[in-house]
Structure formats: structure tokens, C-alpha cells
Amino acid sequence: MAVYTHLGAEVLADLIGQYDVGKLVSAKGIAEGVSNSNWLIETTGVDGTGARFILTMYERRIDVRELPFFLGLLDHLAAKHCPVPATIHDRAGNAYRDLDGKSVALIEFLPGVSIDEPTPQQAHAVGQALAQIHTASEDFSATRANDLRPADWGKLFEQCGDDAIAAINPDLLAAIQSHLPTLIDDWPEHLPKGTIHADLFPDNVLMLNDTVSGLIDFYFACSDIAAYDLAVTHAAWCFSDDGTQFHSDISKGLIGGYLSSRSLTPAEQEALPILAKGAAMRFIATRTFDWIDTPDTALVARKDPMAFVRRLNHYDALGQNAFHIPDQTANG
Numbered sequence: 001m002a003v004y005t006h007l008g009a010e011v012l013a014d015l016i017g018q019y020d021v022g023k024l025v026s027a028k029g030i031a032e033g034v035s036n037s038n039w040l041i042e043t044t045g046v047d048g049t050g051a052r053f054i055l056t057m058y059e060r061r062i063d064v065r066e067l068p069f070f071l072g073l074l075d076h077l078a079a080k081h082c083p084v085p086a087t088i089h090d091r092a093g094n095a096y097r098d099l100d101g102k103s104v105a106l107i108e109f110l111p112g113v114s115i116d117e118p119t120p121q122q123a124h125a126v127g128q129a130l131a132q133i134h135t136a137s138e139d140f141s142a143t144r145a146n147d148l149r150p151a152d153w154g155k156l157f158e159q160c161g162d163d164a165i166a167a168i169n170p171d172l173l174a175a176i177q178s179h180l181p182t183l184i185d186d187w188p189e190h191l192p193k194g195t196i197h198a199d200l201f202p203d204n205v206l207m208l209n210d211t212v213s214g215l216i217d218f219y220f221a222c223s224d225i226a227a228y229d230l231a232v233t234h235a236a237w238c239f240s241d242d243g244t245q246f247h248s249d250i251s252k253g254l255i256g257g258y259l260s261s262r263s264l265t266p267a268e269q270e271a272l273p274i275l276a277k278g279a280a281m282r283f284i285a286t287r288t289f290d291w292i293d294t295p296d297t298a299l300v301a302r303k304d305p306m307a308f309v310r311r312l313n314h315y316d317a318l319g320q321n322a323f324h325i326p327d328q329t330a331n332g
């Protein structure tokens, strides 16, 4: 369920009337997603041939003061022909509006479906699209600090408390205690930074066959290490959901796709194992926090932190061999 607020037909028609998109035809709540309320909006379109949009109401987690960064980034990337939805501005030029004390944005609808089990070709397309947004955002001037860096993972674990963490699974606490200090001490701060998506999971990618039609949900986007974004995407795409199986063909496809559009420096390549362990720890941290914070009777399904402990152990065991850097493109 992800429609937290009821919007009546008149309120919606009045809202859509603030944009040059034709008249409201229908609005359907979208079940996917947990952070915001989303509706699929159909209008008559400016020329009467019909048009579709996504209306997002920002419910929680997102600080409204950060909306200019997130929505400005979408506009910047869309203008550079990256597969991301542009925001629709109202007649006064606003990218977002206030509706009964909550912020709402109207966003371009992109076709496509999220893929659960990608093929290597699809992973290649995802890697390429990720590199494309890294390159296209090089001249995006706005910045946003990443609020989920190694020290922040530590703070989340402190808030949870060791006993509560061990109660989920003793191996969870053991993995945190054995890896977090090194990740904090050895985090490769010197690597090239830029604007990153930071949460490019399969549910945030829309695909039409082997083509990426949409990268969505940029609400963790921030200014940080570019290769960390590749590591996050690797951790998100190259394993079975529960983290028990590593798919090396997907890894090859993803990294090959990334390198086809943006090269990795030798330092970035060398840092991939620690970045990937960090990526796993970032999702262990938020999943552990959410697990403890969300009652097991809640409507929202909790995500298992152990799925990322298994990824962390895999990266720890394989080191550089978890990545597949083709020699001929390695240095651009």
C-alpha cells in the first residue's frame, strides 16, 4: 500500500488545473513504494490525445527543503536525454506545490516494467544508464550531502542497540562488529565524486525488453563517490534476493555496461571490494533499523537485513574477484 492520503476528485481536478496538461480524466492510486503516496494520472492532454503522469505526494522521510535538489536533478538529467522522468512545472513555473500542507509534484510517466530476474543484456543496459547519469550530472551544480555514510550506519546501529540486533540474528551483530570499524577507518574518501542515485535497485528501474526506459525514485540521490553507486547497484542486482546466490553473468553485464560509457580509474577499480562491502553495510543498517522500528503486524513488509549480510560475506570472501573488469576497457 502506498497511498497514505485520500485526495477527492475536486481537489485533484483543481490541482491538475494548475498545470498545462489538459483536464483530469482519472487518478489511480499506485500500490508499490512505501515512502510516498503515488497516483497514475490520466488527462486529456493539451491536444486532446491523452497524457499520463505520476503524481507524488511526499509523506515522510523526505525533507521538503531537499525537493529542489531531487526535482532539479531529474530535470537536468532529462534535458540531457537520460532515461529519467522530467518534472512537470505548473503555470507559475513551480516544480512542486503545496496541497493541504504536503508537497506534491507532477512527474512525467515513463513506460516499462521493473525486472526481477534480469538477463546479462538487461544488466548491461542498467550499468550503461548508471554511467550515463554520472556523466550527465557532472555539470549539475546543486549538491546534497549523503546522510547514509559509514559513520551514519554506525549511528543507526547504536540506536538499535546490540541486544535488539542480536535478537534478529546473532550473525547480524557479528557481521556488523567485524566489518563496520574497518569500513569507517578505510573508507576511500579520495575517489572521484559526483551526483549519485545511491539506491538503484531493480524496483527503481523500468525496462522495455533490453532497454532501460526509466530510472526512478531519486530520493536518496546525493553527492558522493561515483564508484560507490556502481557498488550499490552491483549489490542490488547481482544476487538472488536472499543473497545466497551470486550471478557472475549479471555482474559481467552490469560492469561491462558501466565501462562502455564511463571508465573507472585504477583507484576506483581497486576500491570496488570495500565500496561493495560498504554498500552491503548501508542496506544492513537501514534494514536493521526499519526491522526494529516496524512492528511485524504493519502493512509494510520488512526487508531482511541478513540478505545483505550474505552479500557482505561474499564480497569479503571474493575481494576483487567479485567484479569483472574487462582488461581492454579497464583504463578507458
Ligand SMILES: Nc1ncnc2c1ncn2[C@@H]1O[C@H](COP(=O)(O)OP(=O)(O)OP(=O)(O)O)[C@@H](O)[C@H]1O
Pocket: 002, 030, 032, 033, 034, 035, 036, 037, 038, 054, 085, 107, 108, 109, 110, 111, 203, 204, 214, 216, 217
Ligand atoms: N515516472 C514514472 N513513470 C512510471 N511509473 C512510475 C514513475 N514513478 C513511479 N512509478 C511507479 O510508481 C511506483 C512507486 O514509485 P516509487 O518507487 O518512487 O515509490 P516511493 O514510495 O516514492 O519510493 P520507495 O520505493 O522508496 O518507497 C513504482 O514502482 C512505479 O511502478
Ligand SMILES: N[C@@H](CCO)C(=O)O
Pocket: 199, 201, 283, 286, 287, 303
Ligand atoms: N532499496 C532499499 C530500500 C531503500 O533504501 C532496500 O532494499 O533495502
